[in-house]
Amino acid sequence: MNILERRNFPRIDVDYVTVEVYATDIKTHQTLHVEEICPVINLSENGMRFKAEHSFSTGQLLRLTFVLPDSIVIIRTNAIVVHYLKKSRKAGETGVQFKDLGISEQKLIRHFINKTISAAE
Numbered sequence: 001m002n003i004l005e006r007r008n009f010p011r012i013d014v015d016y017v018t019v020e021v022y023a024t025d026i027k028t029h030q031t032l033h034v035e036e037i038c039p040v041i042n043l044s045e046n047g048m049r050f051k052a053e054h055s056f057s058t059g060q061l062l063r064l065t066f067v068l069p070d071s072i073v074i075i076r077t078n079a080i081v082v083h084y085l086k087k088s089r090k091a092g093e094t095g096v097q098f099k100d101l102g103i104s105e106q107k108l109i110r111h112f113i114n115k116t117i118s119a120a121e
Contacts, residue, residue: 011044012116014069019050022063038094040066045109047079047097056081056094064096068112075108077101 017040038050048064056062060081067074079096086092101109 009045009047010113010117011042012113013042014040016069017043017066019048019064019066021050021052021054021056022065035062041093043109043113045106045113046101047082047095049093049095051087051091052094053091055086055092056084058083061099062096064098068108071108071112073105073108075101075105077105 018037019040020037021035023035036052036054038052041049041051058081062079062081063076064079065074065076078099080099081094082097083095084092085095
């Protein structure tokens with residue numbers, strides 16, 4: 001795991017983390033179905049970037065489910081697509097910002113990031 005940069009919410013590269021991406025209904029915000037299980041590229045307290053075969057639209061609401069290494073807590077949150085970068089004909093990278101992330105989940109992510117940064121120094 002590499003540190004990318006320092007900012008208000010530090011972002012770290014992650015290995016061995018996947019995220020289940022669910023489509024949601026725009027009007028009701030109801031979860032519809034699993035779109036894809038994607039490898040996470042990097043993570044911060046307020047969002048993540050992941051590789052996906054499916055292309056997502058900027059502003060699209062997604063439901064995410066993931067587990068951090070050395071944790072048994074399942075993190076579920078809504079997220080808004082803030083960018084999509086097509087990398088090849090079959091894949092791209094999607095950046096999302098967490099929406100309505102619970103305080104305990106945010107603390108868990110913060111602890112994981114701080115622990116990773118401390119281990120890298």
